[in-house]
Amino acid sequence: MDSVKLVEMGPRDGLQNEPALVPAAIKIELVERLADCGFAYIEAASFVSPRRIPQMADSSGVLTGIRRREGVVYSALTPNLQGLQAALAAGADEVAVFTAASERFCQRNINCSVAESLERFAPVLQLAHERGVRVRGYVSTVLGCPYEGNIAPAAVARVAGALYRLGCHEISLGDTIGTGTPRAAVAMLSAVRQEVPLVRLAAHFHDTYGQALANLYALLEQGLRIIDSSVAGLGGCPYAHGATGNVASEDVVYLLHGLGLETGVDLDRLVATGRWVSLQLGRENGSKTGRAWNG
Template sequence: MVKIVEVGLRDGLQNESTFIPTEIKVECIQGLIAAGLKHLEVTSFVHPKWIPSLRDADKLVTSLPRVHEVSYRALVPNRRGLERALAADIDEVAVFLSASETHNKKNINQSIADSLTSMQEVTALAISAKKKVRGYVSTVFGCPYEGKVSHRQVIEICERLLSYGVYEISLGDTIGVATPKQVKQMLRSLGEYVPMRTLAGHFHDTHGTALANSYVALEEGISTLDSSFGGLGGCPYAPGAAGNMATEDLIYMLEGNGVSTGVNLSNLCAVSVKLQEWLQKPLPSRVLHHYVAAAKR
């Protein structure tokens, strides 16, 4: 079975200008759980001025339904964010940095070295509080400023994160430029130094390659993939880009190839339809479009 990490409520909504009320987010979460998703990244404990759409992080986490085998995760940028996450009693936390120096400085306002130092502290504190820690590495397959990112850079960052106690590292194709060949080459390089079971794929669909990249990642031994219901999300460095890989499209591909996901596709689409109504715009998932069209016949 492939583990799907649903990131729409964090990675997706952080790109939306419309603030979704906490109560609606909770309804979406309940629907996603009912559809069979068990790993949900629900928010980010960043300062509200940076991501206004996630300003209700504390309220949201304390409002979440506690369901057996369902794990909630939140992104934390620093020690202060971790303290808020722990106060809200989140199940897991996620730390993040970029694989390219320029993107990291523009995105986090730190060098990679400084980010790693901060992540080591945050990870240690989280583990001491008995919380699991996931790591995100952005721009693994390409940087909007530097272009190609070296395999050695990615390998060294992943090795450092694992040494800190991070249990899983999500490899981000942040601007959606990766191709299947690139994914295969990167994973084979990483596989010589890092256990494949500790890696996950996080592909954006800017150039329509997210599903193909995910399929190749599975062939190379990855068993965890990130996706966003409805295809929520976007890329600030590629205006008009589709953004995150849609969970519906991923489920359709996997189940059609005999790979079990434990997710009910119709129930999942129903959640995305409700959110479309709140956002007052169609979401990019191709499978969702088909579901909506079929419902009108």
């Protein structure tokens, strides 16, 4: 059976924008519940400056505190060497670096140009590879930027190709503000796959305008088989007015199973986890499937 690799982003991208600090015990339980659902790839932590993202200040404790399930990759976001070293010390199985297709977004988000961000990643990838740890690359704003508007597919392809040539084993393409539509998503992917093999590309779509599932379906039709998602639709972008978070894992799994695609994820358990974490955070469940599911 044809299968799709799912990368669960809830514990990192999902929680990092929560206004109230989430206790480490809740984060640890969330990661463990997601592993029990069948996710084989979970981004569990972020080793960025705690001054910028205080929600992730306890990432070392989270990574060292989880009960690890055999066969699950527990990854962490690491923007620089200091972050990488902390992630490795905490036992991260895989790490990720991030930049953007938009110059202005890159300047506002990580205070440097796209070219400078790529230069900064070189020593990170070198050390990670020396330690036998794979590095994932994220490209933000691939279908739109809050400062520059629409982004040319060629610009996305240039950045994605540069990350791949640096040594990133997988490139995740992020519609950070959720403005993309299927036609634009297909045009973007068509350009990027000229620089990076399709089997190394992932879609990371936010659902601000309700287009994420339609965009994912369009890329599945093109052969893409790696998707990032977040339980209960957790997350959001501080640079996008009205952003509603990442596409919900429950909705993605429901779509994929309906298409006859294998995910390895137990949807009943996932729905229960989404309801549980929404209750812990005191927020509405962002998954339509999670709200409607009766098992």
